[in-house]
Amino acid sequence: xxxxxxxxxxxxxxxxxxxxxxxxxxxxxxxxxxxxxxxxxxxxxxxxxxxxxxxxxxxxxxxxxxxxxxx
Numbered sequence: 001x002x003x004x005x006x007x008x009x010x011x012x013x014x015x016x017x018x019x020x021x022x023x024x025x026x027x028x029x030x031x032x033x034x035x036x037x038x039x040x041x042x043x044x045x046x047x048x049x050x051x052x053x054x055x056x057x058x059x060x061x062x063x064x065x066x067x068x069x070x071x
Contacts, residue, residue, distance in 0.1 A: 031063040
């Protein structure tokens, strides 16, 4: 398999993962569950792993603010 095709596959998988989890968790205010789902990912690419960790940390810190408009 070519590296380009593999990259496309990874991006499509990531996009599908985000679409499902955004609708199921983020859009319904289940921030802690989204953080747990993000932390359960173990990508082999160190840059991707760092981006996921950064996003999970951000969401964890901002969870109370994310819920303000949901009352």
